[in-house]
Amino acid sequence: GAGVSQSPRYKVAKRGQDVALRCDPISGHVSLFWYQQALGQGPEFLTYFQNEAQLDKSGLPSDRFFAERPEGSVSTLKIQRTQQEDSAVYLCASSLKFERSYNEQFFGPGTRLTVL
Amino acid sequence: GQNIDQPTEMTATEGAIVQINCTYQTSGFNGLFWYQQHAGEAPTFLSYNVLDGLEEKGRFSSFLSRSKGYSYLLLKELQMKDSASYLCAVWAGRRALTFGSGTRLQVQP
Numbered sequence: 001g002a003g004v005s006q007s008p009r010y011k012v013a014k015r016g017q018d019v020a021l022r023c024d025p026i027s028g029h030v031s032l033f034w035y036q037q038a039l040g041q042g043p044e045f046l047t048y049f050q051n052e053a054q055l056d057k058s059g060l061p062s063d064r065f066f067a068e069r070p071e072g073s074v075s076t077l078k079i080q081r082t083q084q085e086d087s088a089v090y091l092c093a094s095s096l097k098f099e100r101s102y103n104e105q106f107f108g109p110g111t112r113l114t115v116l
Numbered sequence: 117g118q119n120i121d122q123p124t125e126m127t128a129t130e131g132a133i134v135q136i137n138c139t140y141q142t143s144g145f146n147g148l149f150w151y152q153q154h155a156g157e158a159p160t161f162l163s164y165n166v167l168d169g170l171e172e173k174g175r176f177s178s179f180l181s182r183s184k185g186y187s188y189l190l191l192k193e194l195q196m197k198d199s200a201s202y203l204c205a206v207w208a209g210r211r212a213l214t215f216g217s218g219t220r221l222q223v224q225p
Contacts, residue, residue, distance in 0.1 A: 004158075033212055042120075042203050042215030043159070056210055091158065104149075105213065107158035 002026070004108035006092050012114045013082045021077045021111045025094030032075050033105060034067055035091040043091050049075060082115045089113070118142045120216035122204050127222045128194055136189045136219045138204030149213060150178050150189045151203040159203055162189070191221075199223045 005024045013019050025032050031050055035043035036059075045059040051072035060067070064082075069075040079086055089112050093105040119141045128134040140148070147166040151159035165171055165180035165187060177190040189202055201220045205213040 035212075035215075040217070042205070042218045043213075045212040045214065048210070048212050056212065059212070104161055104164065107151075107160070109158045 004092055004094055004106055006090075006108040006111050008111060009109060010112050010114075012116065014116055015083060016081050017115075018078065018080045019082055019113065021079075021090050021113070023075045023077070023092030023094075023108060025073065025075070025092070026096075026106055027073075028096065029094035029106075030072075030097045031095040031105075032069060033093040033095075034075070034077050035093065036061075037089045037091055037110070039088075046077070046090075079113075082113075084115050087113055087115045118206060118208060118214045120204055120206060120214060122202075122216040122219045124217065125220045125222070127224060128191075130194055130196060130223055130225050132194050133190065133192050134194060134221065136191070136202050136204075136221070138187045138189070138216060140185050140187070140204070140206050140216075142185075142206050142208040142214070144209040145182060146207040146209075148178075148180055148187050149205040149207065150176075150187075151205060151215075153201045153203055153218065155200075162202075194223050196223050196225070 034046040037043045047067045048056040049069045064080045066078045089110040091110045092108045095105045122138045150162040153159040163178035170179045175192045180187045201218040203218045204216040
């Protein structure tokens with residue numbers, strides 16, 4: 001497809017369960033971002049990759065959150081021992097390359113995670 | 117840190133004009149984005165401002181004043197399909213965007 005895709009679209013997890021969320025960026029896009037969006041709020045930054053390098057993970061809320069992009073394309077966000085406060089939509093975005101003057105990000109449809 | 121403020125909700129009438137304001141405080145500034153987000157969908161890009169002034173794109177225009185830390189999104193000839201959340205986002209310092217909480221616009225017939 002032409003856009004960013006994410007899977008699954010919906011995930012229900014029991015508290016304490018581990019989950020893995022997948023993001024397929026637009027082909028050729030160097031930069032990849034993960035955001036967390038709570039209901040009624042704007043997206044909040046979690047982590048950023050340039051190719052396979054994770055350059056910024058300052059937004060990850062705890063050490064239960066882990067992200068990887070081993071081959072510089074597909075990325076996985078893993079949440080261990082999920083808690084109710086992890087319930088949110090997790091958005092992935094990609095952009096073509098680092099440009100000092102422009103940084104349009106293309107968003108995927110998100111994965112809605114509900115922790116019971 | 118960064119702080120972005122925009123109204124929570126707005127209502128307007130089909131065919132009218134609406135202005136959605138955004139104020140921000142950042143350390144460092146590279147540019148300001150506006151995104152549209154329909155319920156349950158991904159944010160989609162509307163506009164990008166890096167210099168002061170007005171950028172016009174069809175029915176949508178965006179204005180920026182860097183000295184005032186202020187932007188607005190202007191939507192003309194409103195249509196029912198414009199009912200959505202409008203997200204103001206600042207690019208400052210790092211690659212990622214910092215988003216406001218969004219303004220939910222309801223267009224009424």
